[in-house]
Amino acid sequence: MYKVCALQQFSAMDLIEATEGKTHFYIPVQDNTTQFPPGSAPIFFNKRMELNRDVTVLLLSILKPSEYLDAMGATGIRGMRVLNECGIPVTINDREAEAIELITYNTDRANLQVEIVQRDANALLSERAFDAVDLDPFGTPALVIDAAIKGTRRFLSVTATDTAPLCGAHLKAGIRRYFARPMNTEYHSEVGLRILLGFVVRETLKYDRGIEPTFCYAREHFVRLHLRLLRGAGSADNTLKQIGFILQCPKCPYREEHQGMVPPTVTCPHCHEPLSYIGPLWLGSIQNHDTLLQMQEQLKIMELGTKKDIEKLISTCLEELPTSSFYDYHHIAKILRVSPPDITIVLDRIRAEGYAATRTHFCGYGIKTEAPLAIIKAAIHPAFQ
Numbered sequence: 001m002y003k004v005c006a007l008q009q010f011s012a013m014d015l016i017e018a019t020e021g022k023t024h025f026y027i028p029v030q031d032n033t034t035q036f037p038p039g040s041a042p043i044f045f046n047k048r049m050e051l052n053r054d055v056t057v058l059l060l061s062i063l064k065p066s067e068y069l070d071a072m073g074a075t076g077i078r079g080m081r082v083l084n085e086c087g088i089p090v091t092i093n094d095r096e097a098e099a100i101e102l103i104t105y106n107t108d109r110a111n112l113q114v115e116i117v118q119r120d121a122n123a124l125l126s127e128r129a130f131d132a133v134d135l136d137p138f139g140t141p142a143l144v145i146d147a148a149i150k151g152t153r154r155f156l157s158v159t160a161t162d163t164a165p166l167c168g169a170h171l172k173a174g175i176r177r178y179f180a181r182p183m184n185t186e187y188h189s190e191v192g193l194r195i196l197l198g199f200v201v202r203e204t205l206k207y208d209r210g211i212e213p214t215f216c217y218a219r220e221h222f223v224r225l226h227l228r229l230l231r232g233a234g235s236a237d238n239t240l241k242q243i244g245f246i247l248q249c250p251k252c253p254y255r256e257e258h259q260g261m262v263p264p265t266v267t268c269p270h271c272h273e274p275l276s277y278i279g280p281l282w283l284g285s286i287q288n289h290d291t292l293l294q295m296q297e298q299l300k301i302m303e304l305g306t307k308k309d310i311e312k313l314i315s316t317c318l319e320e321l322p323t324s325s326f327y328d329y330h331h332i333a334k335i336l337r338v339s340p341p342d343i344t345i346v347l348d349r350i351r352a353e354g355y356a357a358t359r360t361h362f363c364g365y366g367i368k369t370e371a372p373l374a375i376i377k378a379a380i381h382p383a384f385q
Helices: 045-062 077-086 096-110 121-127 142-150 161-169 172-177 188-205 231-238 291-301 306-320 329-336 341-350 373-381
Strands: 005-007 013-020 025-027 068-072 088-093 113-116 130-135 151-159 209-213 217-219 222-231 243-248 255-260 278-280 355-361 363-369
Touching: 013 068, 025 096, 025 151, 045 077, 045 130, 045 151, 045 291, 045 306, 068 077, 077 088, 077 096, 096 113, 096 222, 113 142, 113 172, 121 142, 121 209, 121 373, 130 142, 130 278, 130 306, 142 151, 142 188, 142 329, 161 188, 188 217, 188 222, 188 231, 188 243, 188 278, 217 291, 222 231, 291 306, 306 355, 329 341, 329 363, 329 373, 341 355, 341 363
Parallel strands: 068 088, 068 130, 088 113, 130 151
Antiparallel strands: 005 013, 013 025, 151 222, 209 222, 217 222, 243 255, 243 278, 355 363
16 A cells, blocks of 8 residues: 655655555655666665565564564664564664654554664674564675674574675675675575575674574575574584585586585586585575474464465475575576476476475576486486486
8 A cells, every 4th residue: 555645754755655464654755767766765665575574574473582673674664563463572773863763753653662773783783682683784784794693692684685796796796795705607596595694604603603594585686594593612513514615517517515614626527627616605404394384374374465475485495405506407408409398397307216306496497406417407308318
């Protein structure tokens, strides 16, 4: 629902009345003629991130933290929804005065008892700790991760929208921000998620804490991590075991994964070329299966605008294998110079050879499997057996 109204409290700034889930709020009018309308308003709001916020509300309704910090509030809608739809005590922070004014207006109009704080997120999280902390910046979260870890007792959620550096399209920026080497492969969306998760893990380990991913996914222009932080050197050591590298052939789709902090020197068995390393990054599972099942059940009783999309996302994540990369079978078919069959045919052929194979939420043409590359090629076109 959208309705334009002028408010004197905002120096006649036009606001739009909107609704997400069960929560009503106001956002500044955006210039829809610009290339990126959310960037045209004095206070940031991106309608396309509704699924991101819906998933947050769904997950927190299960996890039930004792308190929640929306560390970069902007309009305040994420924190408002957590309080209004999950019943969790909320603190909303933003460093900008205009944002604080709008957050105050929104929470007052919604009659929500929220603690509102105007601080730099790094400063706030260096002084206070919260049971759940949410970072949803415009761009990279890298500059706030260290403080967020110190200020999080159990649950940390992180959004990154700088997918070009994370996925290898802007290589130098990715290395600077995340101290890891990305690569712009056909599975770059998963590389971006695992680079970000590996970075958060490395920042966490120095405090003798570990991490358990609960629900991590990539979609459109963003990567989203939902993590449980664990205490103790033992948890940190177990988490460290999941850090390593993907080694990718520069000439063909062959790749390997290797645990550890130093990438080995390996040659492609098909092309006899030295494999290029991607990482360090997270190699382990990015989902908690039991949590996904609870989310799937809870979703049935939730009022969410992106409910159908979330149903599909959770269903696919429940199915997909926990490998560290996927194969884009259309990309392989192009290399083989053949027409790709339907994905179900490819999956069935791989399974018939005794290997597990699933779809992935990262890509509609993506296949997760530990089958050798030769088996995958033969599944795409039997002539390559």
